[in-house]
Amino acid sequence: MLIPFLIGATAFGFFAGSAFFLRFWTRTRDELFVSFAAAFFILGVQAVLTIPKIDVEDRAWVYLVRLAAFAIIIVAIIxxxxxxx
Known part of the structure; x- marks a missing residue:
């Protein structure tokens, strides 16, 4: 019962981070902030989708979604x- 709660808290943290960077983007219109917001939103959606199937997290799609989010961050920094x- 504790693991789904912690995954939910993690998802909430990702969505809060996304909203935080989105707020900065609306002020500055800097592409870096919108990229970070998109990456954190993707990670939050990935966390929400793994809640019902915690035991199958070793599926490849989970890592591909994480790879996509980190690739967005790396490309934005470059x-x-x-x-x-």
Whole structure:
């Protein structure tokens, strides 16, 4: 009973982080913030989808979703650093 609660709390944290970065994006219109918001939202959706099937988390789609979220963050950081140069 504790594990679904903790996964829900993790999902809530991801959604809160997404809202936090989305708020900064509305103020600055910086692409980095919207990329972070999208990545955290994807991670939150992934956490919500794993709640009913905790025992099958070793499925490949879970890791592919995480890979997509981290790839969004990496690409956003690289693009931000290229804009400075």
């Amino acid at each position: 693009r931000k650093n290229r804009d400075r140069g």
